[in-house]
Amino acid sequence: MTQTCGFAAIVGRPNVGKSTLMNRILGQKVSITSRRPQTTRHQVMGIKTEGQAQCIYVDTPGMHIMSRDRNKAINRFMNQAAGRALRDVDCVVFIIDRTRWSDEDQAVLERLENVTAPVILAVNKVDRLQDKGELLPWLESVGARRDFAAIVPISAKHGTNVEALEGEVMSRLPESVHYFPDDQITDRSLRFMAAELVREKITRQLGDELPYQMTVEIEEFREAGNVTHISALILVERQGQKVILIGDRGERIKSIGRDARLDIERVLDGKVMLNLWVKIKRGWSDDSRALKSLGYDLD
Template sequence: MSQTCGFVAIVGRPNVGKSTLMNRILGQKVSITSRRPQTTRHQVMGIKTQGEAQCVYVDTPGMHIMAKDRNKAINRFMNQAASQALRDVDCVVFIIDRTRWSEEDQTVLKRLENVTAPVIVAVNKVDRLKDKRELLPWLESVGARREFAAVIPISAKHGTQVDALENEVMSHLPESVHYFPDDQITDKSLRFMAAELVREKIMRQLGDELPYQITVEIEEFREAGHVTHISALILVERQGQKVILIGDRGERIKSIGREARLDIERVLDGKVMLNLWVKVKRGWSDDSRALKSLGYHLD
């Protein structure tokens, strides 16, 4: 039996469950998640190999409309990263949220106009539908918006119909040797994943209080015996954000560090010593050179 292998872009507006879907497919956390839109900022590859088939999923930042309050260099970067992922892919999974169709969904559909690869619509979060009778007419109306390869209702959180989605994706993979070793799960380094897990905990604990002007840079990542020592620098844009992040008597930063350390230990399968520092770096999110130095560059 010949091998198949291909790239699959997972796209959609912010907060529709792209990262949750990829983590579900892989059976482990590769992309960070939170309830806040635009948690994902980079292209993140998740590699799943089953026998002769290898599927390279590319999780992308949510494509969003560049409103005045979101017209910063980091927003432009995220939109570019999502659009770039559509080049030269073998299949696209376009995720939408239940029976909601927004202006940003329409923006994503517009960007798919020039994509020649098959596009599969995954209608996510159907487990939250109060009236299941709405689903069938909605699937038909979505299918009429353009010629899709398939329209599949799923729940990425609970795994409902995800196997059907995977089977549809694999039916579009071309014959090819595998691009990655069969046991490789992602293209991202452990340093990258450590930084992302720290940022995830900040988003989950302070997403309502802090805007998006937060990033995490790993300054130290070294093994000493059976312990990995990690020092992470959290950059914010204003002194007030630093105060919120540290919290009363340092309790907030301790809580973030504790949760992040436990997740990093699961990824590394070993003991971790994690130190967090907070620094004010004004205007980093709207400075292209600063973004590049912080790892925000297109592959």
């Protein structure tokens, strides 16, 4: 029987549910999520193999319009990472949020103008629509913006119609041998996953208090007997951010560490000893060289 295999880029503006969709498709967490925009900062591949078909989904940072408060090296990196994911893919899943259409949605659509791969429009969070009667006329309206290969209303959070979206993607994969072993689900290392899970817990617990000038670097990742020892360094840019992260008598950093450890243990399927440290590194988010040393590297 002929095998099929190909790449599908998941794109859209920040906070439309790209990572939630990929995790739903894979049946487990590969990309971190939070209610805060721009939680995803890297391309992350999620690999789904079903029988003779293998699709490599590429989760991307939210494409955003550069502005005064979004004009740092890290913002440029995220836009470049998202744009690069459109190269040489076999299919694009463009996600929007219900019947909302913003300037950033329009900017994403314009970036897709030169993409020759079929573009499937996924209208997400339809479960939140107060008036379901709005959906059909909206789908007809938004369909006029581009000749989409398909338009699929979904709820990534609840799984509604996600199987139909997968079918649309899978039907467009070319004949090819599989690029990855059938049991592999991501291209990212366990070390990378550990850092991302720590960052997720920080974002979820301190999203409204801590700006985006925060990142996580794994300094130690080793197995000793039945325990994986992980030391993670949390970098911030100002003393005030460090104080917020640590919290009163260290309670906040303990809470972040506890939540992150439990998720990492699920990923590793084993016991984890997690140590967190906070350090000030001024200006790292607007320093291309510093970003590259911290793993923000398009290559």
